[in-house]
Amino acid sequence: MANNKFDIMKRVALFLGGLLLFGHHVLAQTVTLRTTVDNYVQGVHQFATVKLYANTGSLNIGISTLTTELILTAPVILDSSKHTSVLEIGDNWLNDYVKDQSACYDAKIRAGLKSDFLEYSIPGSLDDILIATMTFQINETNLASFDLDIKCISVILFNIETDNTIGGSKYQFENQEVSTPSTVTINILKGFNFATTVQAVTIAEDKYSEEPFELAAADTDYFESTEWSEAQNDLVAIVPPKAQFTGIAIERPDGTRNGYGDSFEDERGKLKIVNGVIQYTQAKDYFNEDGFTVWYQVESTSDVTDGAKDTGSILIKVTPVNDAPVVTITKVNEQDPENLPEDQENPEVEENQPLVVEVEVTDVEGDNFDFAIDDEN
Numbered sequence: 001m002a003n004n005k006f007d008i009m010k011r012v013a014l015f016l017g018g019l020l021l022f023g024h025h026v027l028a029q030t031v032t033l034r035t036t037v038d039n040y041v042q043g044v045h046q047f048a049t050v051k052l053y054a055n056t057g058s059l060n061i062g063i064s065t066l067t068t069e070l071i072l073t074a075p076v077i078l079d080s081s082k083h084t085s086v087l088e089i090g091d092n093w094l095n096d097y098v099k100d101q102s103a104c105y106d107a108k109i110r111a112g113l114k115s116d117f118l119e120y121s122i123p124g125s126l127d128d129i130l131i132a133t134m135t136f137q138i139n140e141t142n143l144a145s146f147d148l149d150i151k152c153i154s155v156i157l158f159n160i161e162t163d164n165t166i167g168g169s170k171y172q173f174e175n176q177e178v179s180t181p182s183t184v185t186i187n188i189l190k191g192f193n194f195a196t197t198v199q200a201v202t203i204a205e206d207k208y209s210e211e212p213f214e215l216a217a218a219d220t221d222y223f224e225s226t227e228w229s230e231a232q233n234d235l236v237a238i239v240p241p242k243a244q245f246t247g248i249a250i251e252r253p254d255g256t257r258n259g260y261g262d263s264f265e266d267e268r269g270k271l272k273i274v275n276g277v278i279q280y281t282q283a284k285d286y287f288n289e290d291g292f293t294v295w296y297q298v299e300s301t302s303d304v305t306d307g308a309k310d311t312g313s314i315l316i317k318v319t320p321v322n323d324a325p326v327v328t329i330t331k332v333n334e335q336d337p338e339n340l341p342e343d344q345e346n347p348e349v350e351e352n353q354p355l356v357v358e359v360e361v362t363d364v365e366g367d368n369f370d371f372a373i374d375d376e377n
Contacts, residue, residue, distance in 0.1 A: 053128035062120030067112030067154040075142035082137040120158035151181035191228025192308035200315035205287040212279035217243040244276025247297035291317035
């Protein structure tokens with residue numbers, strides 16, 4: 001018990017000392033907040049997901065407490081049972097000290113965390129860390145994009161080196177002034193859904209090493225799409241899909257703004273987007289029967305859902321082709337066949353005299369092979 005009392009007194013002293021230092025020498029610290037928005041359609045109901053990220057800008061500055069509120073207004077369905085707020089807790093966070101501050105109300109979603117006395121819940125970071133994910137449902141009759149307000153109602157940072165909280169902690173949303181709320185723009189998808197209809201695209205080795213293989217979003221052999229029809233009050237198929245590709249990735253995107261591009265090249269060959277079409281030019285002699293995944297971003301070009309976006313992936317399998325071995329004559333009777341005298345360009349030997357021909361055989365696949373001599377010729 002005495003040790004616990006001493007520990008508490010020590011922590012109080014450190015805390016007061018930290019406040020004193022702040023009053024004389026230490027400037028207030030600011031955590032930078034950022035949000036991203038994803039939309040998806042489930043049946044005829046549209047949902048939006050808002051992800052909250054934080055960046056302390058220093059490995060020595062952690063987060064002790066952070067609480068934000070997303071203020072919900074129409075056309076969001078103001079029903080707490082249709083909202084979710086999930087705190088993301090990394091394996092290296094001090095989970096034993098963290099209290100989940102997340103909660104859902106009809107007109108707002110709260111997301112955040114609070115650590116116990118003089119502890120930090122999130123380590124310092126130079127990069128954005130995902131803090132929480134909030135989802136809500138949108139009235140399906142709404143077809144216009146809209147903004148929601150998000151604000152930070154509590155923030156306390158923690159100096160990991162000195163083991164005490166930092167007085168005067170502030171927050172700043174990306175591109176906003178310090179300690180001011182921000183807005184989150186919800187772009188309506190208008191019911192645009194795009195999907196891959198086949199498990200994999202299969203092409204032969206080297207078939208498209210000169211001219212690229214092309215995947216168009218409007219190709220019904222591989223893709224399909226649906227969009228919302230007010231007349232039918234339902235999602236209807238659009239054949240062929242009215243869409244174009246706007247981004248590709250060869251590694252699974254991380255869910256933020258990173259990962260997609262318009263051109264990639266490695267040992268498999270080159271992938272790029274040209275006029276909304278994915279082009280794949282194979283690397284010479286490359287094959288992969290298991291296939292590799294290409295993730296894509298796609299955008300609707302339909303008048304009804306113009307500009308609406310979706311994402312997906314497709315598997316590309318490259319089947320091997322057994323290339324014929326290459327036979328090269330390297331010597332004829334100990335002479336280089338490229339440098340034979342003019343009168344010996346077509347070597348001849350007398351009967352019962354040896355004609356020694358040395359050959360080199362190469363095989364791309366590395367297969368074993370046998371030699372045979374045609375006695376009849």
